[in-house]
Amino acid sequence: MSTILLTGFEPFGNTPINPAERVARLLDGEEIDGSKVVSRIVPSSYFQCIDVVTAAIAELQPESVIMMGEYGGRAMLTVERIAQNLNDCTRYGLLDNAGLAMQGGFTVPDGPVAYYSDVPLRAMVKAMRDAGVPADISDTAATFCCNHLLYGVLHHIAEAKLDTRAGWVHLPHLPEVAALVENLGQPSMSAETAAIGLRAALAALLAHPQDIDEPIASRLQI
Numbered sequence: 001m002s003t004i005l006l007t008g009f010e011p012f013g014n015t016p017i018n019p020a021e022r023v024a025r026l027l028d029g030e031e032i033d034g035s036k037v038v039s040r041i042v043p044s045s046y047f048q049c050i051d052v053v054t055a056a057i058a059e060l061q062p063e064s065v066i067m068m069g070e071y072g073g074r075a076m077l078t079v080e081r082i083a084q085n086l087n088d089c090t091r092y093g094l095l096d097n098a099g100l101a102m103q104g105g106f107t108v109p110d111g112p113v114a115y116y117s118d119v120p121l122r123a124m125v126k127a128m129r130d131a132g133v134p135a136d137i138s139d140t141a142a143t144f145c146c147n148h149l150l151y152g153v154l155h156h157i158a159e160a161k162l163d164t165r166a167g168w169v170h171l172p173h174l175p176e177v178a179a180l181v182e183n184l185g186q187p188s189m190s191a192e193t194a195a196i197g198l199r200a201a202l203a204a205l206l207a208h209p210q211d212i213d214e215p216i217a218s219r220l221q222i
């Protein structure tokens with residue numbers, strides 16, 4: 001049986017409960033179309049998060065890696081197209097969980113400017129929408145630990161010449177986080193609804209070695 005490595009970040013910054021951790025725990029151990037989902041909870045810390053995920057890749061030798069994080073302010077599950085070799089969290093007024101603030105530093109000093117994810121973005125978004133879960137493609141994973149981890153894992157796969165696909169899904173706030181006074185008015189999604197979307201996305205990932213060739217209308221615009 002093949003393996004899908006599913007990762008979710010722990011709480012960070014102003015987020016006391018990370019939807020990515022909640023969904024990763026919900027899906028851990030499930031079987032989807034002949035593949036087993038194995039989840040790992042990842043520290044929200046620069047560089048350490050890459051070490052944890054690349055170690056899990058070495059241990060599990062998964063067919064695919066799907067990483068998840070929170071993107072407050074978004075109303076949909078968003079599948080990221082690109083990861084850039086740049087870190088800048090001071091713009092958000094945030095530190096990572098180890099207390100590090102990066103402002104313009106590179107994830108890999110001599111690495112490429114960016115990597116494209118090689119998961120079937122359009123197929124995954126279509127599958128999530130067909131399952132009744134709002135979803136879209138995103139062209140920016142921001143410049144905090146989410147983008148950092150996606151870039152680091154894609155670089156590791158490229159350097160090691162692994163036959164492993166990797167991608168990223170961002171999740172909205174959980175309702176209980178959106179209910180905090182400082183977040184009032186922000187969109188939210190329950191972990192259970194997000195998990196429905198992720199199941200559909202993972203099934204589409206397995207079913208499509210290449211992405212579908214049809215337009216996917218977008219409202220996110222980024």
